[in-house]
Amino acid sequence: MQLQSRVLYAVLMASRVLVALSPAYIHPDEFFQSPEVAANDILGVQALRTWEFASKSPIRSIVPIYLYSGVPFAGLKLTLSVLQTLGFQIELTTRLIFCSQRVFMALLSFVVDISIYTAIRRLSPDARLRPTMLLLATCHCLAVFHTHPFGNSFASIILALCFALLSQIEHGFNVMAKYNKTSGKIRSTTLSLIRPVCALAVCLVLGVFSHITFAAFALPVAFACVVMVVQSTLHGELPILRAVAIVFAAGLSATLAAAAIILVDSVYYNSFNLSTVGSLPAIAGSLTCTVLNNFRYNSDNSNLVTHGMHPWYMHLVASMPTLFGPLYVLSVLKLWSFTRSLFKRNTGHTHCLSIAASSSAILGIGVLSTVAHQEPRFLVLALPGIVISTWRWHRLAPQYFWHLWISYNIVLTLIFAGVHQAGAVPVLEYVSKTSVASKMDCHLHAGDLVCARSLQLANAGSPKLKTKVLLYATYMAPRHLLAQPQDDSMQAYVELIDLVSASDYEVYAAIDSAVSVNCTHINRQDGSDQLVFGLSEDSQSYERTLFVAPASADLGLIMPTESSRFTLMPVYSYGPHVNFDHIQRVLQQPLKRSRLNVYLICKA
Template sequence: MKNINKYTKIKNFSLLTYYALVVIRIVLVFIPQYGYIHPDEFFQTSEVISGETFQLEATRTWEFNTTMPIRSYAIPFFYLRIPMAIFRIFSTFSRIILNFDLLSSYTLLVFPRVIMCILSFVNDFSVFKICSLYNLKYDIRLMALASSGVMLTFGIRSFSNSVEMLLCSLLLYFVSDSMILSNTVIYQKEYLEEKYEKAKKVGERVKYFKMKMSLPQHSYNNFAILSTICIVGIFNRPTFMLFGFPTIFHWMIRGFGTRSVTFFDFNIRMLLFIISGLPTLFVIIIIDSLYYGYLSLAQIYIMDVKIESFLVTPVNFFRYNLIPENTAKHGEHPKWLHMLINIPLLYNVLGIIAVFTFGSMFYKFCKKEFNNLPHSQSFVSLMTSAVFAPVLLLSLFNHQEPRFIIPITVPLIMLHAPKLITGINVTSFLKESKWNVAKFLSNYIDITISGKIILRLWFLANVMFTLFFGFIHQAGVVQLADYFSKYHQMQPSSKQIHLVTSHIYKLPESLLILPHASSLYTNPQTGQTYKMKRRFFIHEYGGLKMEEMFKKTKLLSDVAENRMTTKNINYDLFVAVPTSKAFELNQIFHKHRGIFSFKEERIFYPHLSTEAFPNIHQVFHPCEIDIVDENEFDEQCVEDEVLLSSAVWTRKFTSIAQQFGLVVYKIEVKHKSF
């Protein structure tokens, strides 16, 4: 009775926490999260879609070039382009009827995340259905999923990895459904066959034969939907092949080792799986071929279609990524990064438990202790392979980012979420270790980490993860875009605006709401068509040193001054850098104060660029403009540090805090040349 009451309390707590976290997930979309996790959130999906839907200036990255495109347009077309087209209709009506424009930097940021937030509940659905199939506790697993920092940040962003995650979750559900059905039907079939063989009377044999024939078909269950998911997954992100292979393999080998299933069934399953995916494959290839200009409707109409007219983007993706020099351009990482760093980073305590559990299983496999390993067609085998087979395969590539492995979220939680309640026994890991010292210690110590401790660590780590990636990391960039989207609308159409940036991620140009320069517009009064002149220019210099950036800014100002003199084109010049670089930049401008005057226009907090970490030894305020002589300042700082006064420590703390920002300076030229 006590155990029942305890379980009921745990279940109620877990479900209430889950529902609260669902609300938080939705709220985090609308707040919104200004944290800028990675440029691919924008430049692989929403940037291109927004630019085309609303005819805005947008950055079209190399992945969408027409010579060798590696990103399929068909997948984001269905889940983002169509909803955005509907949103555009509402925006047009609201502007005409209500005189209120729905189109803004905020809505372009939030709308794709609303779509992704809705789609993210596919993961929740899959967890619930899998738990129902295997009669597992769904409450703790749903709570663990909803509280994961991965779901609260990556899951509601327009990453192709987030779509890959939900497709992997669906794949796991349908394969689990097929496995349960096959296991049930095969068991009943073999039981009835045994009864049939033992029956002596004809009537009994007829009864058992009819019962066996009434059993549902199971061998080819869900083959069409599984094939469709795989085709969509591969075109969304070709690495889906690595995530889908172990799951589909478990679907293929269902029932092996019994009299009911043979290699003939395996071959038929494979054939049906391949054939059923052809319609989806054909539709996606046609859409991509039309979009990138390899194929036209006119060619289809006159039946002038050749093999070169069809584009298969995953082929280009693999052609590009199989060349080590290409992946090295995006960063080279050690082979162990996914296993030892990225899994613990994404899943903290559960990730560490998962790695150690897999290590224990691998050790048993190497020792040929196969009896102590899960059966190849079991739930544990399915989920373990869904986690570690793709991670190990992805580890072979030299470019590794945490977001690449977020599709393992659901299977990892399915395996290890209950430990948030039950806890773990560390001694059992020591006993299975290959190290004699660990085995020796396991005889004398008994270390058990309670579920309460693990649960608290889980919540704490995920809160920190969400705060960092959701609200701090590069968070000033999106705020910067929002600021200039309003600023340029208030300026006269004849004025040009130049923005120089350094040590921050690439600015999503679509968030600036700039009309596309090549688009034709019609004057409603005269009926004449015209084009908008581009008047906002972004000059991004990545991690360039401040001295080099100053030289480029000086050259840019010279060109702008010349145009103002010869063509009467007025301009504004701004520089945006992390506040951790502000003092260095101030010193440079201070040396040239006879040429430039500059003022602090705005600081956006919080913002942290890993390319420009705050200087903890700094005791000055980074955005100060009226600085004293550098030598006098250093001497004064030394005297203050020796005194160790409370004022110095207060100033030091505020100095460090102020470095977590993004500062914008407006630059004006006093003289046209040095």
């Protein structure tokens, strides 16, 4: 790439990291399917383990989760330990936990760029890749979805790496065909092929355990590798014994990788005791194969009903346009004819990568369209295949394509990385700063406990101070972002209660039964002023209740006007925050209703 293009590309890479640090929240799975568990295990903070991990047949492998969530948390823990040893008093905070995960995912997303560049460059050394690389750098699917800790995103990164390895294998077979008369060259080329083939086998296994949908997208990659071995053997370019050696090495690598993951998962799920993190767990119980459990679960439509059922064409008419926009249109127009032309050419192994890439996108989208439950993020794995199979058309695309492409991706980036449920994480940060502490200096005033947050050591006999947080009409809040130790060492702590599926009556009942406080004791309720806690029903502790709701929610539906037992006092607000379930109300008053508000429940 020319200097100007390289500078632009570097700016776009830096922008990707900044986009990753945005608090926007795409789907609860980005927190509850990986960082929530990894933070609980590694950082020792309180977290919620969903049914996917807590059931008798867990469907999520802990190995990939530790690779893309455990590594940044382990690095964060080590860094804080070193700094504290050096005398720096640095706490584990919401921001540190959140940023470490997102920055790490942003760095991992660069593997997609590097892998696609490497794969195409091997396919065509003289390729003009500036349009392709700039298309990747401006793709919101890569900048947003791949920088959030989804299992799908990590699987997509592995798939891109598989294409790079496939291109290396294909190049090796082409070299072997060129020097098929020189036994020494055949021997050295065979040995150089075994390494990428074994690496590819391991990546394929890891991808399947990362997310089961990986299998549909990766099958053409594995098939292409097998075809190259068979063709080289039939053409006399690869001796049969060397072909057997390559196949055996690949099979052994895949088997060992699968066995290692199953063993680690079995140890983790059968005998891992969260209260003794750091000790060596014993192997107990039966083997746990999360891929098999996942397949069984998703094969039963009665299970999928709880997650939502969609028509077979949902991915084609909604998910693909959402993720790829104009690139989807380009792929539909060019992909089929391009694939047909590749199959018609008799050029040996030259086009195996392109065939595998186009087949990956087609087969993956086709297979996932047969599944009743469909979400756009399931198709992020189509990105590497689409880009590799259509790269020749990027530099030929008309100018209006690029105008549409840039405009579309700016809009989608603003939505998914700017405003979509963007207040959830900042609200958790506010709650953590004001409500989680090792000590609060308190005094009684008219029956309530008025406290100021402090980080001094707690005095013996200090009362427990609980802040109950009711979350309404917003996504589930990840508990690990509160940075609240699970060892119950804090005097002031938080309890989160999700009311996302509660009826209006149940929401009102939760507010009405909460401990309300006398808000006349304070002028403002934020991190710098005093906090007020009321005596709990059991008279053993003090608590207060915060009610979190988007400004777009109609609170009149859940709180009758005749109610006089309590009032809601605004204490914090974050914007922009858009709940798309309330999009009509947001559009009516976008500035006023694009916020997430926190209220203190006060006595009337």
